[in-house]
Each structure stands twice: as structure tokens, then as C-alpha cells.
Amino acid sequence: MATKVYIVYYSMYGHVEKLAEEIKKGAASVEGVEAKLWQVPETLHEDVLGKMSAPPKSDVPVITANELSEADGFIFGFPTRFGMMSAQFKAFFDSTGGLWRTQQLAGKPAGIFYSTGSQGGGQETTALTAITQLVHHGMIFVPIGYTFGAGMFEMEKVKGGSPYGAGTYAGDGSRQPSDLELEQAFHQGKHIATIAKKLKGAA
Secondary structure, three states, X not given: OOEEEEEEEOOOOOHHHHHHHXXXXXHHOOOXXXXXXXXXXXXXXXXXXXXXXXXXXXXXXXXXXXXXXHOOEEEEEEEEEOOEEOHHHHHHHHOOHHHHHHOOOOOOEEEEEEEEOOOOOOOOHHHHHHHHHHHHHXXXXXXXXXXXXXXXXXXXXXOOOEOOEOEEEOOOOOOXXXXXXXXXXXXXXXXXXXXXXXXXXXX
């Protein structure tokens, strides 16, 4: 039976979504793993999104809280808002009370990826503050550490991400994830999917 890894994300301008797509490819590259992309529900009205120049959402399906219980592992992604996850993703986690009460996600591995506007915008704090959500559900936080190798020590080019997980810098919105950032995202997907498969096999 396939190991199911859900890549669940919120993306307003597409930066997180680009990382999510690469993470899915990385997870799906592991034999016996079925990777699926999901978006969390939008909480802002279309008029507000229009004023923010946010593009239309993609056709990636929107997840409900109860659908999380179907997965064996997760990789959660979101843009930062003042060093923390966006309100849309926090609202989604706030809707998982039923799963928390029954601890249906306990023991399942989960990773985190993110996008920030600047180098001091929360590449570590966004992930660090998000770990509390995993802890209360009993999930196992899986960082990438320094398993990405030399790419973790890149100093000549701007590169998002940290030992906590893959990341990118959006700048004013015009900057897109670099090749190195996308490679790191692929690596994260493969890394966490491998661990999810091992944990399921040992259960």
C-alpha cells in the first residue's frame, strides 16, 4: 500500500506554490510514495485580493481538515506574515480541533517550507513558530538539517531556506524561486517522503 504524503500550502502570489510543486516531485520520486498537492481555504474576500493584486488561485484542490487523517506524512508551506505563518494557514490549523481531540495525526512526520519578503523576514522564525501546531497534534517535526549538502552553504547567491526547511525570497513579489531554491525544495520532498515511508513500514 502506497505511503501518502500531502503537500498542503497557502500561496497568495505563487512563490510558495512553486516550491510546493518541486516538493511534490521530490516526494513522488521515492518508490512507493503517492504525493498530492492541496491548498488551504482562502479567508480574504475576492475584492480584497483584487486590491492586493493577487492572481487567481490555481486548480489545486482545497483541503478540509478531516482529509488530513488520510495521509501518512505532511509538508506544510506558507508565506510569512511578521515572522509567522499567514493567517490563512493558521485559520486552517484552527479548524483541526476534531483531529486534535482524537490525536489522529499523532506520530505522523511533518515538514515545513516558506517564503519571506526579505533576508530578515522570517526564514527561521516562520518555521520555528509553526512547530507549535505540530506539537499539539503530536506530529513529528522533520527538518532537513544540513542534508542538502553544499547547497546549504551557498554564499555567492541569494538563497532562501534553512535547516528547518526549504524557502525562498519573494522580495517585492517580482523575484521567483531560484534553481537552487527549487533543488532544495525537491530535496525536502524526497527527504521527508523517505522518512514517512520508513515510519509507515515500521508501524
